Every structure is written in C-alpha cells, then in structure tokens.
Amino acid sequence: MPTLTKLFSMQEASLHNSKDDCWVVIDGKVYDVTTYLDEHPGGDDVILATTGKDATDDFEDAGHSNDARELMKSFCVGELDMSSPAIPELKISDKKQQTDVAQKLLNLTKQYWAVSVAIVGISVVAGFLFMRKK
Structure with missing residues (x-):
C-alpha cells in the first residue's frame, strides 16, 4: 500500500521557525529538524536562518555529504504544495x-x-x- 504524502504550503512550513519547532524546505520536501538542531555540525543558527523560505540553495552551497542527504530522509514530514502561492497575495x-x-x-x-x-x-x-x- 503506497504511503500518502502530506502537502504543506510554504506559509504553513514557515510557521515552524523556532528552536522548539523547526522545519526547513529543501528540494520541494518539508523536513522537521527540531530534534536535529543540537546535533547539526554547523550549529542550530545556520538551520534557523533558513526557515520560512526555500533552503535548497543554502543546503547545496554548504556541500553536504551523501551521509547527510541520507540522514535527511528520516526527518521528512511531507512535500511542499506547489499549487499554493509562496507569498500571500496582497x-x-x-x-x-x-x-x-x-x-x-x-x-x-x-x-x-x-x-x-x-x-x-x-x-x-x-x-x-x-x-x-x-
């Protein structure tokens, strides 16, 4: 039986932007990295700075290893809903x-x-x- 993927808007993902509740969006996937913040080799402030936006470029620029990419999979909570606007309409x-x-x-x-x-x-x-x- 296929697993259902939960869809999140960028606005919803951006609400999780604190040390106690931290989500990041990378390559269209949403990751809850709250439990990983203290273990991140670059420090929690690096991750916290990428909340509320698409962090793909920041992630790629840091040159993460294959092990880091494999570890990411365990934190995935869903995918970014591309049909919803990234910025609320004015x-x-x-x-x-x-x-x-x-x-x-x-x-x-x-x-x-x-x-x-x-x-x-x-x-x-x-x-x-x-x-x-x-």
Missing part, C-alpha cells in the same frame, strides 16, 4: 484610501514646514538681539 487598496494617505502626508509636511520656519525665525530674532547687546 490586498489592492482602493483610490479613496490612497487619497487619504496622500492628504495625511501633505498635512504632515505642512506641519514640519511651519516648525522649520518657526525655528529659523526664532534663530534670526535671537541673533539680532544678541548682536544688538554688543
């Missing part, structure tokens, strides 16, 4: 929201302009009064 804002943001930015720049002019004005008056006392 909500597109409406034009009214854009004009609200633009108006707020315009108001903010007006406030900073007034503060700058006030500082320059006070500096000029203070300088004039100082020069007058001499």
Whole structure:
C-alpha cells in the first residue's frame, strides 16, 4: 500500500521557525529538524536562518555529504504544495484610501514646514538681539 504524502504550503512550513519547532524546505520536501538542531555540525543558527523560505540553495552551497542527504530522509514530514502561492497575495487598496494617505502626508509636511520656519525665525530674532547687546 503506497504511503500518502502530506502537502504543506510554504506559509504553513514557515510557521515552524523556532528552536522548539523547526522545519526547513529543501528540494520541494518539508523536513522537521527540531530534534536535529543540537546535533547539526554547523550549529542550530545556520538551520534557523533558513526557515520560512526555500533552503535548497543554502543546503547545496554548504556541500553536504551523501551521509547527510541520507540522514535527511528520516526527518521528512511531507512535500511542499506547489499549487499554493509562496507569498500571500496582497490586498489592492482602493483610490479613496490612497487619497487619504496622500492628504495625511501633505498635512504632515505642512506641519514640519511651519516648525522649520518657526525655528529659523526664532534663530534670526535671537541673533539680532544678541548682536544688538554688543
């Protein structure tokens, strides 16, 4: 009887990103390496840095041995679901929201302009009064 392979989205796999619960994605497969973190020759921080993304390039760049590749198989918990987007879709804002943001930015720049002019004005008056006392 064939074994069923569990599919995980990248978003779901990326939720497992701590020392107590660590998953990595390599070559489209998802690995739960939580119990291996303390044994990893490169240290746990190397693995923790690869969570939340496809770590295939990082794994290949490190030049892992055939023994390491064989050991990986024991940590496999499923495969990456390629049909789900790797990055969640962004909500597109409406034009009214854009004009609200633009108006707020315009108001903010007006406030900073007034503060700058006030500082320059006070500096000029203070300088004039100082020069007058001499």
